[in-house]
Structure formats: structure tokens, C-alpha cells
Amino acid sequence: MRKLASWAASAWVGFGRACVVTAVSMLVPAVWAAAVALWIWWGANPWSWIAPFVWACIGTFALSRPVCRMVRSLVAKWTGTVIPAGYRQAEPVTQLSTGYWWNGFSYERTRRDALMDQRMRIRWKDPAVWRDLRFAVIAPITMGVTAAIPPAGVAAAVLALTQPAFSVRLVGLLGLVVAVAGAPYAWRVVEPVAVRFLRASAEMALADRVDELTAQRADTTVAQAAEIRRIERDLHDGAQARLVALGLSLATVEKLMESDPDQAKALLRDARAGAATSLTELRDLVRGINPPVLTERGLVDAVRALALDSPLEAAVSADVQLRLDPPIESAVYFGVAELMTNAVKHAHAARARISIAQDRDGTGIVVDVEDDGRGGAGVRDGGGLAGLRRRLAVFDGTVEITSPVGGPTQVRMVIPCASL
Amino acid sequence: MRIVVAEDLYLLRDGMVRLIEAYGHQVVATATTGPETLDALLTWRPDVSVVDVRMPPTQSDEGLRAALAARGQVPGMPILILSQHVEQLYARELLADGAGGIGYFLKESVFDADQFIDALERVAAGGTAMDPAVIAKLLSSGSSNRRLGRLTEREHSVLGLMAEGMSNQAIGRRLFLSESAVSKYTTSMFGKLGITDDDDSNRRVLAVLAYLNEP
Structure with missing residues (x-):
């Protein structure tokens, strides 16, 4: 009984969805049907087809994108399959010092012209526009026809059952049976059709990838320049200044050696202390650029060393001694270091667990960092986690953060890696 | 004491040899790579040796591995490890056999020559000598x-x-x-x-x- 009820519910829902799919995919054919009707109605003049044809073309063009949008959102809502739209994004229009406006394609005298020009150019150059048009043609003859079966069956039944003739009524009954039997399934054709014809083409995917890489390259360049400036500043204010002081002390000692040996000795002691301090500074600086233990031992032992030095009670588990490419090792190391620092500083955690493993098909590395802190971590612009994401993005790596308020925080870093 | 010095940087090696000889000890051999170090340690069986962690050919932890290998063959061979940085990880590995005769210091500890020679003698006598930085890390x-x-x-x-x-x-x-x-x-x-x-x-x-x- 319950089975029957659930089937009836799915048939009812399916019927509704089939109607929606039919309506959406038949919008463009409806425009053409209207145009043909208009032409027949105006029939006398041999040129009378021109106006309806032009109107139908414009209508198709205008409707294709909304139809695709609707199909995409329906598929996402009903099946959870997200089909990326891949439309070209408009760049911001900027005013140049000459007073002209630049829209990414051309210079225009006013902002309004620039925006209009940009809209037109994107409209014509975007490969997604042609894909949408193609879909508007394909949709009616694939999913439109299939999804139309249940509503058509019901319509046929309603029409036929009102007729007196028995054979006609039989056909109507058959229509009803087909409609009811097909209702739960007919709408499902929308997903494969949409996935096949609405997804971004190879060309569009490539264009997206180029955009992504350009953005990443810019990010990396900026981050690298900032890093180099930091190193320069540290050396300039730290070790360099101390070496100058050291040279100064030694010069003074040379003078004082005979006249005041006691003060010379004191100065020498100071000089030695200064040398030791600058060594400590240099060591910290080096650790920030590339931790020596990473060079000497590789990622797993470097993370072990990190865990040992951390004020947290941290357990490290690694199934294999991985030796990865140095840039990846460095990115993962600093990622783990960042997460451990966050666990201490923000989450006030006492314990952490780090695991380093290959992923299941052996084409990447998966690093999990978990703490028992108070959670609530999120990615903010310019924050540490955003920096971590940026560092890993260079290698197509991803960061997943689960950190409910109250904890615990779990972070998973996945980096594809061909050298495994 | 008969001492082996393993250090790949000429200036440091030379300075260390002069320092050790100034205190009346004898440097019997020097080594500049990991394999050379292991060879020197096993051939000369010095009273104590000073070994740098990072050495050619790989510029990774060659020296440390040579020291551990030598101690694997001659348990308790007194070795003082010098490094630009100290890691608890290495300290734990060095101490793991519990045989003593181990030192682990930052390179700048040679600035204080008296203390450095004192540590060398302590290690030679089978004792343990650790850089304060190592201990601070261990304790914190x-x-x-x-x-x-x-x-x-x-x-x-x-x-x-x-x-x-x-x-x-x-x-x-x-x-x-x-x-x-x-x-x-x-x-x-x-x-x-x-x-x-x-x-x-x-x-x-x-x-x-x-x-x-x-x-």
C-alpha cells in the first residue's frame, strides 16, 4: 500500500515536472509556430514571410539564454547536478586619464557607450551564445518530445473520453495509461540532454582555465614580490645592520687594544654576542624561507619536527615516506604550519592530529589536519587560510575546511601530484 | 685527545682545527663529505669527533646519517654534532640508543671556545652535551x-x-x-x-x- 502511495506521489510530481519541461523546451517552437501562423494569415503578399521570419529569429535569439538558464536551474533543483554556465564575464569599465572609457575591447567617449559596446561584443563573441542557440533547437526534439508524452496522453484522454464512439474512448484510455505509466520517468530525460548539450565546450573550458591561470599567476607574482621585500627588509634591518655594528666594534677594539685593554675586552664580548644574535636572526629568516629540515629530510620528517616543536600535543601519521617535488613539499609544509599556528592562536586547541597519505588512486597527496579547538575558522580575504588556498591553487590543490563553532576544526588539503 | 673534524665549509673547518689545536688536542683527520666522514670515523676511531649535519654530496643530512651509521657499528662512539639549526627530531634520534657520548650543538657554540672544548671533553668521556636551544625546545x-x-x-x-x-x-x-x-x-x-x-x-x-x- 505504501509502495503504491509513493509511486502515485512520484507519478504526480513527475507529471508536474514533465509539464514544466515541455513548456520550457517548447517556448522557441511556439515562437516559430506563431510566425508561421502569422505568415499564413497575411498569405496574399509573396513577401509577407519576411517580417514573421525576422521576428521569429529575434525571438529565438532573445529566448535561447533564458531557456538555457531555466533548464540549468531545473536540473540543479531536481537532480542536484550543477552544470556550469560558462558565460563570459564582463570586465569592469574604467575611465582612463584621457577621459575616455575602456571596456576591455575599445575606447568610448561615454560610460554608456562603453557599456553598450561591451555588451554587444560579449554577446557576439561568447561561444556560449552559439551553444545556447544550438540547445534551443535541440531541446524541443529531444527532451521536449519525451517530456510531452504524459501531458499529451492526458490531453488525448480528456478529448477522447468525451466522445461517444467506443473505439475512440479505447484510444483515450490507452493514452491515459501511457500518461500515468510514463509520468515518473518522462521528465528524467532532461538531465542527460542538458549535461550533454549545455556543458561548457572544450573551447570554453579552455578559456576559463586561461582566466583562472592568469589570475593565479598575478596572485603568485604579487605574493612572491611581497615575500622578497620581506626578506630584503629583514636582512637590511637585521643581519646587515648587525654586521656593520660588528665591524665598528672591531675597529674600536683595534684602537683601544693598547690604551685600554679592559674596555677592548668588553667590546669584544659585545661583538661576540652581536654575532650570535645575528646568527639567530638569520636562522629564523632561513626557517621562514625554507626550513632546513625540509631540505634534509623531506615533508614527513619536517612535519614531525614541526609537531615536536609545537606547543600542541600533535600526533603525525604518514603511511609512506613520500619525497615530492620541493615546491609542493614547501607549500604543504607551510600549510600545515599555518594550520597548527591557527589551532594554537585562534582555536586554543590542546591536541592536533596530522595525517599525510596518498589518495586512493595514487595520483595525489591528501593531508588532514584536525584539532580539538573551538572551531569557527573561515576563509577571509587576506587571512591565513586564503593565503593557504592561494599557495595550493598554484598546484591545482584544494583546501576543504570544516569548522563548526565549538569545534573541532578539520582541514583537508588535496594536491594532485604526478611524481608519486 | 685524537679528534676527527667533518665539515664541508673550508673556513669553518680550518677555524675549528685551529681552535682545537690551540687547546692542545690533536686533529687526526678531516672529512668533507658524508661517506668520507663514515670512513674517517671507522678508520681512526677518534676519542671524539665533530660532525656537521649537512654535507655533500646530497647537501641533506649526510653527516647525521654518517654519525648514526658509525654509532651503529661502534656503539657509544663519542660524536659531537654541529648544525646551523637544531631540531628535536634529530636530538631524539641521536639519543635513541641511550649509549651516551653524544653532543648536539648550534655552530655558533664555537664562539665560546672554553665551553665548546669543555663540551667536547664531556662527550669524549661518554657524557651528553646539548645546546641550550635544544633543551629549550624539548622542554617547551x-x-x-x-x-x-x-x-x-x-x-x-x-x-x-x-x-x-x-x-x-x-x-x-x-x-x-x-x-x-x-x-x-x-x-x-x-x-x-x-x-x-x-x-x-x-x-x-x-x-x-x-x-x-x-x-
């Missing part, structure tokens, strides 16, 4: 916090100095305490940590570090 890390939480501040500093390899007398001088006061602190500290007391300073260090070494 998360895993030891829990165990050492019950110690008073004074006991904590006594433990640190003891772990560097100092005798009660030296600790007393450093902390401006009488020797008997220090021994009172050590007794109560050992009680709290559950380590049986022993007069031999080397064994005390080993006991403390073995305790910190527990996973």
Missing part, C-alpha cells in the same frame, strides 16, 4: 608540557640545565644556589617524574632525556 613542546606541568619553575630550570649536561655544582653556580639546595631540587624533581636518583651526572641526563623521549 606540547608532549612534555603535560608531564612537566607538576614541576615548579625552579625545578624546571634545574631540569633544563641538567639536561644540557651540567653537574649539580655547575647548576648551583648558574642559579646562585648551594650544591645541597640543587640536590634537594633534583631529588624532589626525580620524585615527581618517577625517576630513581643516581649520582652519575651522565646517567641523570640520559634518564631525563629518555623520559622526554617517550612518545
Whole structure:
């Protein structure tokens, strides 16, 4: 009984969805049907087809994108399959010092012209526009026809059952049976059709990838320049200044050696202390650029060393001694270091667990960092986690953060890696 | 003492040899790569040797591995490891065999020549000598916090100095305490940590570090 009820519910829902799919995919054919009707109605003049044809073309063009949008959102809502739209994004229009406006394609005298020009150019150059048009043609003859079966069956039944003739009524009954039997399934054709014809083409995917890489390259360049400036500043204010002081002390000692040996000795002691301090500074600086233990031992032992030095009670588990490419090792190391620092500083955690493993098909590395802190971590612009994401993005790596308020925080870093 | 010096940077090696010879010890061999170091250690069987961690050919932890390999063949061979940086990880590996005769110092410890030679002699005698930086790291890390939480501040500093390899007398001088006061602190500290007391300073260090070494 319950089975029957659930089937009836799915048939009812399916019927509704089939109607929606039919309506959406038949919008463009409806425009053409209207145009043909208009032409027949105006029939006398041999040129009378021109106006309806032009109107139908414009209508198709205008409707294709909304139809695709609707199909995409329906598929996402009903099946959870997200089909990326891949439309070209408009760049911001900027005013140049000459007073002209630049829209990414051309210079225009006013902002309004620039925006209009940009809209037109994107409209014509975007490969997604042609894909949408193609879909508007394909949709009616694939999913439109299939999804139309249940509503058509019901319509046929309603029409036929009102007729007196028995054979006609039989056909109507058959229509009803087909409609009811097909209702739960007919709408499902929308997903494969949409996935096949609405997804971004190879060309569009490539264009997206180029955009992504350009953005990443810019990010990396900026981050690298900032890093180099930091190193320069540290050396300039730290070790360099101390070496100058050291040279100064030694010069003074040379003078004082005979006249005041006691003060010379004191100065020498100071000089030695200064040398030791600058060594400590240099060591910290080096650790920030590339931790020596990473060079000497590789990622797993470097993370072990990190865990040992951390004020947290941290357990490290690694199934294999991985030796990865140095840039990846460095990115993962600093990622783990960042997460451990966050666990201490923000989450006030006492314990952490780090695991380093290959992923299941052996084409990447998966690093999990978990703490028992108070959670609530999120990615903010310019924050540490955003920096971590940026560092890993260079290698197509991803960061997943689960950190409910109250904890615990779990972070998973996945980096594809061909050298495994 | 007969000493082997393994260090790939000429200036440092030369400086170290001169320093050691100035204190009346004899440098019997020098080595500049990992394999050479292992070879020199096993051929000369020096009273003590000074080994750099990072050396050619791979510029990774060649020296450390040579030292561990040599100690694997000759247990307790006295070696003092020098490095630009100190890692608890390495300290634990060096101490893992519990045989003593191990030192682990930052390179700049040679600035204080007296202390450096003193450490060399301590290691040669089978003792342990650790850079204060190593001890600080060992004592402040998360895993030891829990165990050492019950110690008073004074006991904590006594433990640190003891772990560097100092005798009660030296600790007393450093902390401006009488020797008997220090021994009172050590007794109560050992009680709290559950380590049986022993007069031999080397064994005390080993006991403390073995305790910190527990996973």
C-alpha cells in the first residue's frame, strides 16, 4: 500500500515536472509556430514571410539564454547536478586619464557607450551564445518530445473520453495509461540532454582555465614580490645592520687594544654576542624561507619536527615516506604550519592530529589536519587560510575546511601530484 | 685527545682545527663529505669527533646519517654534532640508543671556545652535551608540557640545565644556589617524574632525556 502511495506521489510530481519541461523546451517552437501562423494569415503578399521570419529569429535569439538558464536551474533543483554556465564575464569599465572609457575591447567617449559596446561584443563573441542557440533547437526534439508524452496522453484522454464512439474512448484510455505509466520517468530525460548539450565546450573550458591561470599567476607574482621585500627588509634591518655594528666594534677594539685593554675586552664580548644574535636572526629568516629540515629530510620528517616543536600535543601519521617535488613539499609544509599556528592562536586547541597519505588512486597527496579547538575558522580575504588556498591553487590543490563553532576544526588539503 | 673534524665549509673547518689545536688536542683527520666522514670515523676511531649535519654530496643530512651509521657499528662512539639549526627530531634520534657520548650543538657554540672544548671533553668521556636551544625546545613542546606541568619553575630550570649536561655544582653556580639546595631540587624533581636518583651526572641526563623521549 505504501509502495503504491509513493509511486502515485512520484507519478504526480513527475507529471508536474514533465509539464514544466515541455513548456520550457517548447517556448522557441511556439515562437516559430506563431510566425508561421502569422505568415499564413497575411498569405496574399509573396513577401509577407519576411517580417514573421525576422521576428521569429529575434525571438529565438532573445529566448535561447533564458531557456538555457531555466533548464540549468531545473536540473540543479531536481537532480542536484550543477552544470556550469560558462558565460563570459564582463570586465569592469574604467575611465582612463584621457577621459575616455575602456571596456576591455575599445575606447568610448561615454560610460554608456562603453557599456553598450561591451555588451554587444560579449554577446557576439561568447561561444556560449552559439551553444545556447544550438540547445534551443535541440531541446524541443529531444527532451521536449519525451517530456510531452504524459501531458499529451492526458490531453488525448480528456478529448477522447468525451466522445461517444467506443473505439475512440479505447484510444483515450490507452493514452491515459501511457500518461500515468510514463509520468515518473518522462521528465528524467532532461538531465542527460542538458549535461550533454549545455556543458561548457572544450573551447570554453579552455578559456576559463586561461582566466583562472592568469589570475593565479598575478596572485603568485604579487605574493612572491611581497615575500622578497620581506626578506630584503629583514636582512637590511637585521643581519646587515648587525654586521656593520660588528665591524665598528672591531675597529674600536683595534684602537683601544693598547690604551685600554679592559674596555677592548668588553667590546669584544659585545661583538661576540652581536654575532650570535645575528646568527639567530638569520636562522629564523632561513626557517621562514625554507626550513632546513625540509631540505634534509623531506615533508614527513619536517612535519614531525614541526609537531615536536609545537606547543600542541600533535600526533603525525604518514603511511609512506613520500619525497615530492620541493615546491609542493614547501607549500604543504607551510600549510600545515599555518594550520597548527591557527589551532594554537585562534582555536586554543590542546591536541592536533596530522595525517599525510596518498589518495586512493595514487595520483595525489591528501593531508588532514584536525584539532580539538573551538572551531569557527573561515576563509577571509587576506587571512591565513586564503593565503593557504592561494599557495595550493598554484598546484591545482584544494583546501576543504570544516569548522563548526565549538569545534573541532578539520582541514583537508588535496594536491594532485604526478611524481608519486 | 685524537679528534676527527667533518665539515664541508673550508673556513669553518680550518677555524675549528685551529681552535682545537690551540687547546692542545690533536686533529687526526678531516672529512668533507658524508661517506668520507663514515670512513674517517671507522678508520681512526677518534676519542671524539665533530660532525656537521649537512654535507655533500646530497647537501641533506649526510653527516647525521654518517654519525648514526658509525654509532651503529661502534656503539657509544663519542660524536659531537654541529648544525646551523637544531631540531628535536634529530636530538631524539641521536639519543635513541641511550649509549651516551653524544653532543648536539648550534655552530655558533664555537664562539665560546672554553665551553665548546669543555663540551667536547664531556662527550669524549661518554657524557651528553646539548645546546641550550635544544633543551629549550624539548622542554617547551606540547608532549612534555603535560608531564612537566607538576614541576615548579625552579625545578624546571634545574631540569633544563641538567639536561644540557651540567653537574649539580655547575647548576648551583648558574642559579646562585648551594650544591645541597640543587640536590634537594633534583631529588624532589626525580620524585615527581618517577625517576630513581643516581649520582652519575651522565646517567641523570640520559634518564631525563629518555623520559622526554617517550612518545
